[in-house]
Amino acid sequence: MSINKAARAANQALISVISFSLDLQSGVPTYLQLVQQVEAALSLGYLVEGDQLPTVKDVVSSVAINPNTVLKAYRELESRGIAEGRPGVGTFIIASPHVITSDKMSALRKSLISGWLREAKKAGLSQAAIVALFNSAIGEIASPNKTSKNS
Amino acid sequence: MLSVVSSTNLAKSYQGKLALKDCTIDVPVGAVVALVGPNGAGKTTLLDIVAGLLPATFGDVRLFENVIPGSLESLQRVSFVAQNSPLYQNMTVIDAVRLTESLNVIFDREYALTRLQKLQISLKRRIGKLSGGQQAQVALTLAIARHPDLLLLDEPLSSLDSLARQQFLSELMTSVATTSMSVIFSSHSIYELEKVCDYLILVVGGEVQLCDSLDRIVESHRMIACAPGELDDYSDIEIIERKLGTRFSTHLIKVKNLLSRSALESHPTSLENIVLAYLRRAQEVEALNASVKL
C-alpha cells in the first residue's frame, strides 16, 4: 500500500506506521488489545513480514501502560506465531498476513446464523441477551487463565 | 522472589491516634505498586515510614531485604516525591537541579536536562511560576535522575489534569521500562491504575486489606449467587461482601486455592468491583466500631 511504502522509503521508525490506542472501557485486557491491533495492522497490510514492532520503551512513552503489559503482548504474538523476539535487536513480524477469503467469511456467517443463533432464538433469548451472552463468552476465551468449571 | 519492601506487623501511632496497625506487606522487586485507599487511611504515613522520614512505633520494615529505612544506604537508593511535589517555590529549575545533584552520590544531570528540555520547561524559570503539572514533572525528573532502586510517589496525580497525568505516567513508565526500578505510588482513586500497575496494596483505616499482584487478586476473587447459607460449609472461602436478595444473595468471595468447587457457579469480576467491595466492608466495620463506642 502506498502509505506503507512511503513511510518505509522515508526510513521512519515503525512507530509512525503503527501506533497503539487503547480503550479502557472495553473490558478487553490491555495486552490483548495490543495483540489485536498488531493482527489488524497485519491483515490490512500496514505491517509485513520483517517489520520491527515498536520497542517497549517507545510504546510505553506514547501510551502510559506498564512495560510488562507490552512484554506480555509480544510474548502472546510469539506464541501465536506472528512475531519473534530477537535478543538485543527487537521484536519482528515473522508471519505473512492472514488472509481471510470471502468464501471462508460467508461459510462462517452461514454456520453462525443456521447454527448457534438459531438455537439461541429457539431458547427464547432476546437480541440484547444474545449480545450479552456472546460478549461474556468472548471474554472467557480472551482470558485463558480462568479455571472455573462452569456448566 | 526478592522483595524491595517488606514489613511485619507494622504499626504507627502519633498524637494518640493509631495511624497504621498490623501492616504486613511484601513487594517484589520490579513491581509497579498502587497503594490505594481513602483519604486518611494511612497511605502517606506508610510512605513516610518507608522513605525513612518517620520511625515506626512497632513492627519491622525492611527495604531490599535487609536495609533499614532512613539509613544512609536507603537514602541513596530510594527517591521520594511527596504530595504536591514539594520544591522550593522561589528557586529556579536549574538551581533545583544543581541542589539535587550536590546532595546525591548518583545524579544523571544529562537525563534531567534532556528530559526537562523535552517537556519544554525553561531552566531559568522559578518553580513557583510553573503549572502544577510542570512542577510534578520537575519533581519526578529530579527523583528519577537519582537512578533510585525504589521510587515512592505520594498522590502524584491528584492535582494534575488529564493531559498532565498522561505525560507524567508516560515518563514514569518509560523509566520503568529502561531500568529495574520498583515504584510505589499512592492514589485515592483506582481509575487508570490498572494499566500502569501490576501490584496493589489496599489500605483502609490503617490496615492492609489487600497486598498482591493484580492478576492474583482478580484470579482469587469471584462472584457467586447462591442462597445465604450455602457457603458456610467451605472453609477455604472468605466472604468479602454479601448483598442479600429475596431468593438468593450475591457474594464476593476470596478463594484460597484457585480451583473452585464444581457445585458452585461463580464468575470473575473486575478489579474495581473487588476493591470497592473491600472499601465498603471496611466502611461498615468502622461504622460498627463507632456505634459500639457510643
Added chain:
Amino acid sequence: MNSTFHADASQQYLPQIRLRNVVFGILVKEKTRIFLMFAYLFMNSVVIYWLSANLIEKTIYNIYTNPTILLYFRLLVISIPLIIGLLIGVPLLSTEYESGTYRFLFTQGVGRWRFVRTIFGVYLVFISLFSVMTASSINHFFTIQQQAGPIQIWSFGVFISNPIIIIPLTLTTFVAGVFFGTLMQRVIPGIAATILFVLMLALGLQVSLEKSVAFFVQRLNGSQRDPLLAYYGFVASNDSRYLFRFQMTFALSLAILSLILALGSLRALNSGGLLHRKLRP
C-alpha cells in the same frame, strides 16, 4: 551503615558525598538569604556612615553629644543580632517543616544529620563574617573615645556600648533561633521562643554581673555632678581599661557559650530524635 546480616563488602563502604558538593548545594539553596543578610549589612553601614558624617557635633574632643544618636547606636547593638537571629536563624529549618520541603530535603542521599550540621556550619561562617563586619563598621565611626553622655544606670548598657558585643550576640541569637525554630518546627512560635530566651539570657547576665557593674557605674556617676565630666574623668582613668576588659570578657564568654550551645543543641535535636518528630501530620 545499618546493614546487618548480609555483611557484603560493598555494603560496608557507602560512597560519601564530598563536603564541597554539599556546601555548594547549600550556597545554591541559600543564596537569597545570604545576599539579603549582606544587603542589610550594607544598608546599616550606609546609615552609620551618613549619621557619623552629618550629625556629629564636633567639639575639641570630637564627640557625639546627641543622645538620640547614642540611643540609635546602642539599639543597633541589640537589634542587629535579634534581626539576624529571628529572621535567619529561626526560619532555617522551620520553613522546611512548614512548607513540607523537609520531605524533599531529608530524603536526599546526603542524609539528614550531615546536611543539618553542614548548613549550620556554613551559616556560622557567614554570621561570623557578617557580625565582624558590622561591628567594625560601627566601630569605625564610633570608637569608644567618642562615646559621650552619661552611661545609663541600666547596667546592661555598659556592655552594649562597645560594638564588639555584636559578634557574640549575633552568634548566640542565631544559634538560639535555629534551635528553637527546629524544635517547634514552626516560624512564629520559634521567634517567640527565641525572643523569650534572649530576654532571659540578658536578664540573667544582668543579674549575675550586677555587682561588678555597679562598681563602675558608681565610679562614673558618683564623684561628679556633670555626667559629661564624669565620663571624661572615667575615660582618663584606669577604670576605662577595666571596663574595656570587662566588655571583652563578656563578649568572649558569650561567644564561647553560643558555640557550646550550637554544638549541644544540634546534637540534642538529632540524638533525641527531635529531628525525626513530626508535629503536623
